[in-house]
Amino acid sequence: MSKEILKADTTPPPYQTLGIVGTGAMGRGIAQIAAQAGLTVYLHDLRDGAIDEAREFIGGLWDRGVQKQRLSETDAERFRASLKEATTLADLAGCDIVIEAIVEQLEAKQTLFQQLEEILDDRAVLATNTSSLSVTAIASACRRPQRVIGFHFFNPVPLMKIVEVIPGLRTSDDVTDRVEALGKAMGHFTARATDTPGFLVNHAGRAFGTEALRILGESVTDHATIDRILVDQGGFRMGPFTLLDLTGLDVSHAVMESIYHQYYEEPRFRPSPLTRQRLTAGLLGRKSGEGFYRYVDGKPEVPDEPPLPDASPRPVWIGAEADEAKAQLADLVRGAGWALENGPGPSADALCLVAPLGEDATACTLRLGLPAERCVAVDLLAGLDKRRCLMTTPATLADYRNAAMALLSHDGTPVSAFSDSNGFVLQRVVACIVNVGSEIAQQGVAEPDTIDRAVELGLGYPRGPLAMGDHYGSRRILAILDNLLAATGDPRYRASPWLRRRATLGLRLTTP
């Protein structure tokens, strides 16, 4: 028996017999882990042949498990025997719980649940795997809405070890507790969240792509550079444009618009006109052969990094204000063997380095009374260990920009240089992620620890949004947002009260 195939949790499931309606990508994944958890699973689908395909598909996975000695033959046989066919909906009559994974249409789901209410025992639970519809709205069509619940898995179900448990406004606590126990028995982390647009994970995921698209839309830099920065500096598994290409704009653009409108045009979720245009042009991503990247034999063509310019050392004067920032930049200058100026102001040809938070290079330079032609801003949010990022004012001379690039890359660390932006790239994206996560906590969508764990598992971020805020420093995140708001006037950047209170009190963002 294998850890990878069999769940580690040995709690017996609270139900014995489970029905699945819709045996597509999601239905078969749910069926697989339910059978592995010891349930008898009845499969139903409208389309002829769909159930056989699903059983063959799941059986194939178990066969491979046996070949790789991750599963015993006896277990595989037992699992296979527990997958039953429900030719008609009436064959689901004996199920304790039915999970639907049919088309994402409110009416179709309501009609199905109404039909199931006529067939099932009164105590049986009706669970929906919807990603974007209101559980309360689906339940409103039922005679007994207290037995209807959201049970939202992620694709691919066996590998994405998280399920959101979403009671509708009239779901009974008993049903919620038992469905949560079922999720645990199936080996998944259960994230209990309120029935709000995007629930928890898809709601928390709104900032990453939309802020990256905004940065691209402002011509700060190109998509490949934004991806590189977020992977190298931010520790994200993939950049936002790689992710948009993987998901496909037909799906992601629709999700961006849907959540934005469901929150009555909340500016924090505002989509970008860029994706609508690209969708119209058929640039969907991987599936259409071209998205932000072009795909050849399924592999993206990633443009090379721009070459580093030649530049000779010149004296450096550090205009960064915070002591820690000053020290980081001074170490860098000394490490490169360049002359560090210690006077009250820069000499006539010194390169001036500043380290703004949420401010652009221009505003920072002017505020400090420095010569804009010789000023370069360096992002210190993630330190200087990985990729180093710099931005320049429109007045910065090429010689000084080149000198800064040579200095930052002296030890072979990659460098990205781009035009002026309030908050570089990493600062903007991270601040928006932390802010959206904070607002989710503020709205009571889920408990703070649940928010973090669900985002790690569901979105694969290096940390959940609240832990990310604490990692980078919640006061710094707040300063980035406040400066972004002051400079742009865009309410997208207004800080969540959850973040502001905890940051100003010096408390962790996970403080309930």
Ligand SMILES: NC(=O)c1ccc[n+]([C@@H]2O[C@H](COP(=O)([O-])OP(=O)(O)OC[C@H]3O[C@@H](n4cnc5c(N)ncnc54)[C@H](O)[C@@H]3O)[C@@H](O)[C@H]2O)c1
């Ligand atoms: N694919 C994902 O990444 C993902 C993730 C989470 C949730 N979801 C949700 O899960 C549900 C299913 O998504 P999917 O990707 O598995 O879709 P899919 O198209 O792969 O499968 C849907 C299946 O349902 C069947 N079906 C459609 N209407 C039916 C009906 N009235 N009665 C019986 N069978 C019916 C279809 O024949 C098909 O086999 C949707 O609500 C979707 O939003 C999808």
